[in-house]
Amino acid sequence: MGTPYTKSGVGREAAALALALAVAAAATALLWPAAVLAVKDEAPPVIQKRHFRLGSEFYLDLGGLVLDPFTKSWAPSLGWVAHINDHLGWEIVNASFIPPLKYFSVRTHVRAQLEDSFAVSSSAFDKLQLYATTGLVWKPLYGKFSVFNRSNLYADMSFTLAAGVARYADDSLPVFPLGVAGFGLRFYVSQTWSVRLDARDFVFFRNLLPTNDLYVGLGIALNLGGGE
Amino acid sequence: MTAPGTLTRLLRAALLLLLTAMAPAAGAATPAPTGVTAFDAAMRFYYAEKYEEAAANLYRYLVSAGDSGDKTENARFFLGESLAKLGFHYAATEYYYDIAKERRAPEFVAPALEALEKITRERPFDEVLIIDDLIYDSPLGTVSEDIDDWLSYYRGVENYRHNLERWGRESFASIRPGTHYWYKARYVEAIWNLRTGGTPEDSLKILQEVVDAAGADEEVRNLARHGYARLLFEKGDYAAAFAAYDKIRGDVRTAATILLEKAWAKFYLGDYRKAMGLLLALDAPMYGGFFAPEKYVLRALILKSYCHYRAAKAATAAFRTTYAKALKTIRERTNLATVPEIYDAAVQEGELKRADAFLSTLLIERKAVSEYPGWKAAGLTAGLTKMYDLKEREVRRRIDTAVKESTRRVAEALLDFDEQMNILDYEIGLDLYRRIRAKPSATSAEIEGPAIPKFSDKVYYRFEGEYWIDEFHDLSFDINDRCVE
Amino acid sequence: MIAHRSRARLAAAAAAAAALGALSAVAVTAAAPGQAWAAEEGGVAYAIQPRKFLLSHEFSFNVGVLPMDAFYKGIALGGAYTYHFSEALAWEVAQFTYSLNIDTRLEARLRNDFNPPVKRIPEPRLKYLATTSLVLKPFFGKMALVNKTIIHMEIFAVVGGGIAKPSSPGVRPTIDVGLGLRFFGWKHVSFRFDLRDYASFEGLSLVHYLCITLGVSPAFGEFRAARAPRPTGEPDVGAPATLPPLEGGEG
Numbered sequence: 001m002g003t004p005y006t007k008s009g010v011g012r013e014a015a016a017l018a019l020a021l022a023v024a025a026a027a028t029a030l031l032w033p034a035a036v037l038a039v040k041d042e043a044p045p046v047i048q049k050r051h052f053r054l055g056s057e058f059y060l061d062l063g064g065l066v067l068d069p070f071t072k073s074w075a076p077s078l079g080w081v082a083h084i085n086d087h088l089g090w091e092i093v094n095a096s097f098i099p100p101l102k103y104f105s106v107r108t109h110v111r112a113q114l115e116d117s118f119a120v121s122s123s124a125f126d127k128l129q130l131y132a133t134t135g136l137v138w139k140p141l142y143g144k145f146s147v148f149n150r151s152n153l154y155a156d157m158s159f160t161l162a163a164g165v166a167r168y169a170d171d172s173l174p175v176f177p178l179g180v181a182g183f184g185l186r187f188y189v190s191q192t193w194s195v196r197l198d199a200r201d202f203v204f205f206r207n208l209l210p211t212n213d214l215y216v217g218l219g220i221a222l223n224l225g226g227g228e
Numbered sequence: 229m230t231a232p233g234t235l236t237r238l239l240r241a242a243l244l245l246l247l248t249a250m251a252p253a254a255g256a257a258t259p260a261p262t263g264v265t266a267f268d269a270a271m272r273f274y275y276a277e278k279y280e281e282a283a284a285n286l287y288r289y290l291v292s293a294g295d296s297g298d299k300t301e302n303a304r305f306f307l308g309e310s311l312a313k314l315g316f317h318y319a320a321t322e323y324y325y326d327i328a329k330e331r332r333a334p335e336f337v338a339p340a341l342e343a344l345e346k347i348t349r350e351r352p353f354d355e356v357l358i359i360d361d362l363i364y365d366s367p368l369g370t371v372s373e374d375i376d377d378w379l380s381y382y383r384g385v386e387n388y389r390h391n392l393e394r395w396g397r398e399s400f401a402s403i404r405p406g407t408h409y410w411y412k413a414r415y416v417e418a419i420w421n422l423r424t425g426g427t428p429e430d431s432l433k434i435l436q437e438v439v440d441a442a443g444a445d446e447e448v449r450n451l452a453r454h455g456y457a458r459l460l461f462e463k464g465d466y467a468a469a470f471a472a473y474d475k476i477r478g479d480v481r482t483a484a485t486i487l488l489e490k491a492w493a494k495f496y497l498g499d500y501r502k503a504m505g506l507l508l509a510l511d512a513p514m515y516g517g518f519f520a521p522e523k524y525v526l527r528a529l530i531l532k533s534y535c536h537y538r539a540a541k542a543a544t545a546a547f548r549t550t551y552a553k554a555l556k557t558i559r560e561r562t563n564l565a566t567v568p569e570i571y572d573a574a575v576q577e578g579e580l581k582r583a584d585a586f587l588s589t590l591l592i593e594r595k596a597v598s599e600y601p602g603w604k605a606a607g608l609t610a611g612l613t614k615m616y617d618l619k620e621r622e623v624r625r626r627i628d629t630a631v632k633e634s635t636r637r638v639a640e641a642l643l644d645f646d647e648q649m650n651i652l653d654y655e656i657g658l659d660l661y662r663r664i665r666a667k668p669s670a671t672s673a674e675i676e677g678p679a680i681p682k683f684s685d686k687v688y689y690r691f692e693g694e695y696w697i698d699e700f701h702d703l704s705f706d707i708n709d710r711c712v713e
Numbered sequence: 714m715i716a717h718r719s720r721a722r723l724a725a726a727a728a729a730a731a732a733l734g735a736l737s738a739v740a741v742t743a744a745a746p747g748q749a750w751a752a753e754e755g756g757v758a759y760a761i762q763p764r765k766f767l768l769s770h771e772f773s774f775n776v777g778v779l780p781m782d783a784f785y786k787g788i789a790l791g792g793a794y795t796y797h798f799s800e801a802l803a804w805e806v807a808q809f810t811y812s813l814n815i816d817t818r819l820e821a822r823l824r825n826d827f828n829p830p831v832k833r834i835p836e837p838r839l840k841y842l843a844t845t846s847l848v849l850k851p852f853f854g855k856m857a858l859v860n861k862t863i864i865h866m867e868i869f870a871v872v873g874g875g876i877a878k879p880s881s882p883g884v885r886p887t888i889d890v891g892l893g894l895r896f897f898g899w900k901h902v903s904f905r906f907d908l909r910d911y912a913s914f915e916g917l918s919l920v921h922y923l924c925i926t927l928g929v930s931p932a933f934g935e936f937r938a939a940r941a942p943r944p945t946g947e948p949d950v951g952a953p954a955t956l957p958p959l960e961g962g963e964g
Contacts, residue, residue, distance in 0.1 A: 043861065044480060044514040044697060045514075045697070045860045045861070046696065046697050046698070046857040046860050046861060046862065046863055047694060047695070047696055047697075047857050047860055048512050048513045048514060048694075048695040048697070049512075049513060049693055049694055049695055050694055051692055051693060051694040066781070067780060067781075069783030069784075069817070069819045070783075086860065087859055087860075108783060110783050110784075110819070114823075124826075140858055140859050141856040141857070141858055141864070142856060142857055142860075143854055143855050143856025143857055143863075143864075143866070144689060144694075144854050144855065144856075145852040145853060145854030145866075145868060146687045146688055146689050146690075146852070146853055146854055147851075147852060148682040148683070148851070149680050149681060149682055149683070149684065149687065149688035150680065150682070150688075150690070151690050152689060152690055152692060152854075153852065153854070155854075155856070156856075157856070214780065501756075504756070504758070505758055505759075505760075508758050531755060534756075536755050536756065538755075539755030539756075542755070680759070683799065683800045683801045684764075684800065685763065685764055685767055685800060686761050686762065686763055686764060687761075687762055687763075687764045687853050687854075688759045688760070688761050689759060689760040689761075689762070689854075690757065690758075690759055691757070691758035691759060691760060696760065696855075696857075696863075698762075698863055699760035699762065702760045702761050702762050703758050703759070703760050703761075704758065704759055704760075704761055705756040705757070705758050705759075706756055706757050706758070706759055707755070707756025707757070708756070
């Protein structure tokens with residue numbers, strides 16, 4: 001390949017000029033020790049020119065409510081999050097409707113035994129019909145993974161705190177309060193699309209003693225705005 | 229000690245308003261104390277660590293008692309202390325300076341000098357006031373050993389600046405070995421050795437001594453490391469220089485300088501891939517104000533060396549885009565200091581850098597004065613505002629005077645780089661033409677760089693435009709050599 | 714009865730598998746096929762950094778939950794020894810999880826809320842799990858915490874087998890699959906989050922125990938691979954260096 005010096009006089013001259021200037025500046029500066037800046041340099045951010053930024057996010061999750069002892073439900077949910085900045089967002093709405101169809105609500109073996117062997121009516125069991133919440137999303141972690149040392153997989157982690165209302169099917173109460181605490185993991189496919197893993201603990205305040213259920217879901221999210 | 233936060237100050241102001249509103253409307257409000265009463269009140273506030281109230285009362289005392297009051301020097305000293313604790317270091321400096329210069333109350337001279345020494349060590353300060361006017365120009369009597377070291381150091385530096393080498397040496401000789409100022413003096417001696425044509429080896433020895441001194445301040449050790457690395461570079465020992473650069477710690481500007489100098493070291497070592505990586509780090513937003521036109525030169529040179537002609541052309545074009553406005557201003561012969569790139573470059577080093585830093589401090593402190601509503605009645609707000617305004621005008625005048633020469637040098641450098649870029653552009657075009665004419669198929673041949681393993685004890689993060697601060701020194705280019713003969 | 718329980722659990726396992734599949738799909742999408750990146754005009758830049766945690770012997774201590782059974786929840790207490798062969802592969806030689814079981818109110822609800830009251834024959838409860846597994850560590854990375862601090866991490870997958878011991882006599886052969894996240898704290902200590910499904914064979918059907926744990930893992934000993942000279946084909950990029958520590962950045 002050779003060095004720039006043999007191929008190009010310009011290269012040599014440019015290098016020499018730049019070096020001379022650098023050394024001259026250094027020699028002048030070095031005589032007088034640099035002062036400490038009183039306006040303390042703010043610590044620069046760890047990441048600059050972040051690759052993925054979220055603006056307005058719309059997502060579709062498919063997940064299940066898995067802790068109820070009598071019924072496991074598939075709860076497809078839609079959500080809309082307005083991302084205020086890189087660390088905070090407002091989940092304007094997260095809502096789900098569980099259709100009264102066979103495969104969306106699955107009897108557990110306990111319920112099956114109660115209904116089949118003990119003649120308990122199916123109306124004795126609460127069936128979550130729908131819920132809607134609004135809350136805050138805190139996204140403290142953003143980063144990347146090296147994929148076989150060839151490319152990067154970008155991800156972030158978030159925590160959600162939300163409140164809303166829920167309804168059981170055939171319930172006398174139209175709705176009742178609901179509290180949610182959640183954890184999410186997102187993998188970015190592109191600026192527009194990302195894949196989400198979501199785990200949320202729902203606390204239902206239907207009765208005197210609240211009950212809870214765990215939601216685990218996988219979804220896809222569409223991002224509008226934000227940009228790099 | 230840092231000034232109270234904005235929220236605290238707002239709460240104080242609200243509380244003050246509320247208390248004022250709630251005060252019984254029984255004729256006139258309680259008159260503010262003056263004279264000795266004000267002084268006594270101030271000292272009670274001071275020892276209760278209520279520095280805002282202490283300052284207001286001390287100022288009232290000074291206004292009422294003038295220069296001839298019994299407690300004038302006391303009041304000046306404690307006013308300086310109160311202001312320093314609230315973050316008004318320049319204002320405190322003025323009061324300490326008065327005490328040390330006038331020496332009317334010897335018992336306060338030593339603590340005033342100690343306070344000034346602390347300010348000069350920790351933050352930008354008024355060099356003309358403290359060094360030229362006080363330290364260099366005034367007898368200060370018997371002082372402690374620490375203060376004596378400080379005075380000797382700055383007197384020595386001033387002597388060297390005025391080319392009074394013998395006096396400089398004498399001043400430095402009186403500094404106690406192994407102290408903070410002794411190491412700073414050694415650093416100055418190393419640089420002076422170079423300025424007077426001494427051998428780099430002698431300077432290297434001195435700088436190594438400072439670098440290795442565990443007792444030396446980290447600031448001076450970093451300066452010494454930087455000087456050491458540069459000298460090794462000058463000597464042509466690029467590998468050692470590169471290793472020395474790795475040990476340097478510093479602020480954002482220092483970090484940018486280190487990256488650029490490391491890139492040059494790698495360039496001379498022939499490791500162009502690593503040099504390119506270091507240049508890429510300089511494009512990070514945090515280094516946006518760093519003046520470094522040679523990064524474009526270096527980048528274009530390296531890319532041309534690998535026969536990546538389009539990328540090389542892009543590098544020269546990037547130079548022109550970045551400095552378009554600056555070059556236009558230079559050619560139009562208008563005021564160079566009005567161009568942010570040129571001004572930033574001019575204040576990047578040396579005396580101007582320190583003056584610029586001091587000006588920034590002044591502006592911040594000046595702004596904070598209005599956040600103490602309780603000072604208005606005492607007249608302290610007006611007094612401090614006037615003090616800061618005057619000093620700001622003076623510092624700006626000093627900067628304006630010095631910046632003319634500095635911007636001229638920057639402008640000349642930019643024009644030179646522009647000229648080099650023109651030649652590079654021509655050379656790139658010529659090289660490309662020659663290669664295409666000589667061997668049309670050669671452009672499709674390449675020598676691949678080493679393969680990147682899928683798994684190894686190192687992790688490879690592909691750079692995709694996102695800058696991670698911990699990666700700046702680890703960036704490297706994976707680039708194929710297209711110059712197949 | 715078992716079929717219903719198994720169906721629900723299988724659905725959960727399928728979701729986890731879908732998650733892993735989605736993750737792989739995202740990874741494959743993000744990782745373009747192995748091309749000559751360097752042939753791109755101007756080349757491609759990489760940040761090349763030493764991997765954290767190149768230590769061979771890992772001992773982990775975990776605590777978590779086994780939440781799936783309706784009649785009891787298990788507090789999972791466990792530990793494991795893992796031998797790391799390389800950056801990508803490890804063998805969890807032995808992993809033991811004890812389930813400290815706590816009754817839910819379901820038994821009481823069945824007795825009190827239903828007419829006639831429902832009394833059931835108690836089913837065996839999980840006592841402990843013991844497995845040995847292969848650990849795959851394909852993804853190493855880092856995250857910025859509120860853009861001030863860097864935390865290095867790794868995603869790993871686990872597959873293996875062993876036994877589950879219920880409260881009834883005998884043991885059940887078990888397969889375990891799982892995913893995990895490791896956070897590197899210091900050179901010899903990391904923290905991990907594990908999500909595992911233990912599928913136990915009860916006759917011809919499967920009983921699933923989902924286990925979610927957090928753990929701390931002290932480790933020591935270098936890889937044998939790390940001590941050997943590196944292949945000459947690796948790009949020579951000089952000694953890896955880190956930026957001088959600025960406040961808040963990785964120190």
